[in-house]
Amino acid sequence: MTKPPLVETPEGWVPAGLKVRGKASATAPKAQPDVGPASLAESVLVAEPEADPPKTAAESKASFRPMPVLTVLSIICLGILYMLGDWQWAKYVEKSRAPALSTATAPVSVAAALQSSQPDYRPVELTGLVDPRSVKVRALRDGISGYRIFSPVVLEDGWIFVDRGFVAEADANKVPALSGQVSYRGVLRKGAKANSFTPDNDPVLNVWFWPDLPAMGTSLKLTGGSPAYYVALNLVDPLATGQTQINPWADSKGANQIPPERHLGYALTWWGFGFALIGVYTGLHIRTGRLRFGRSPS
Template identity: 30%
Template sequence: MRGDGPPAFCLLKRGVMRRILVPLLIGVVGAGILIGLGVWQVQRLAWKENILATIDARLSAAPVDLPETLDPEDDKYLPVRVSGTLEPDALHVLVGAKDLGAGYRLIQPLVLDGGRRIMVDRGLIPLDAKAAVRETGEVGLVGNLHWPDEIDGYTPEPDIARGIWFARDVPAMANALGTEPVLVVVRRQEAGPQSDEITALPVDTAAISNNHLQYAITWFSLAAIWLTMTGYLIWRVTRRQETEG
């Protein structure tokens, strides 16, 4: 003879469903958001790798003569060959280089054979070489045009009196040296006076951050942890309901 009410296991099942509904929804929605962020980072990784490959191809191209007109966007990383006269004025950008330690990027004016005045980033010098007399005279250089984006809200103002800078601000440095806002980062020197104290620091894509893979792994890992914790919570709720039932 059947009772008037629903079977006990049906009541138990309904109670379990009511208690796990909210954790289940939170778990699914949260995991979906985290997985979506991981997928977005994978897409960003492909985008960044394509950009780096394009930059690498441009960096390794044959150098050309310095164009008469330049655009900081279109001509960034363009390989160029320049020749002219180094002037003794110099700016020093405080940096730290991997395997080399702290030092200064040496920025000097170069008067081109045609009369134009530009800047050249000759490379890294030791901290104690800042006061040394800089090489001057005719030089031949190969490098890449660059307009670095190194300034943020935490970058100190340059110490103009001592010629110490904390980022390569091309327009401001050009104003200080009286040159065009054009910077050639030297890759190699083909002629003229050289110094053993200068280590070339050419433009390199290794210096461009590409952390999207790590970010993707982090988001996917968080999604896995979120789902695991959700599953554990649901299991606890189910076990408790069975015990109480």
């Protein structure tokens, strides 16, 4: 016996021809939804969320494919930034450790100062015969290129170079030669290379970029020893104009008036640029898909 077809009514699905609340159901049945086992299974399959595809080995492992040109340029820039920061850090350490000079400190002889535990920046006074020859050491002061004039002074127990002051490059040939006995006051300074960026001297061509005192003495054929220190005069007048000036290389804070705290700021700035460059380099490689980090399995 076949069952009558079902029709849809406001009250739900009922057999065709059945009266519901005094009304007969429609004789033309509408399509009955298939609620059989196959349909139910299909609906369950549709409703079930789709599973994530399995991760491949490339997606689960870290990978890095550097850009060749960018990598080389970044390494060069990082090296330069590091050296600039290291240079400023060395200046900061040097100036921080420099003893403060006191005007009340009485100067001593050069020999006594050289025998002290800290000869650098020790106030001294000397009397001796000045050699008319001099050595011009290239220098930069207040943005002006020029030379520092070093003249040897013969003492009772040897000789020592004296820094007579700075002259602009245009006035280098106007420095008068000194002779006879002189008396000076200044501070002992150690002849040393300023930093790794300072060029090397060329004694053969008589080109000097820093006071290499033994080599300077050899170039003038001085005998009796090559001291490691020179005397930076407190007041200088290398052109003999009658107007003395303060010699910045005799200052206990170094060869210029920049405080040590500013050198520390410069060092941190250069190194900060280096870290920023690393961040930009890493971010660019991540954005272009050349740098992937491994993902742990869930």
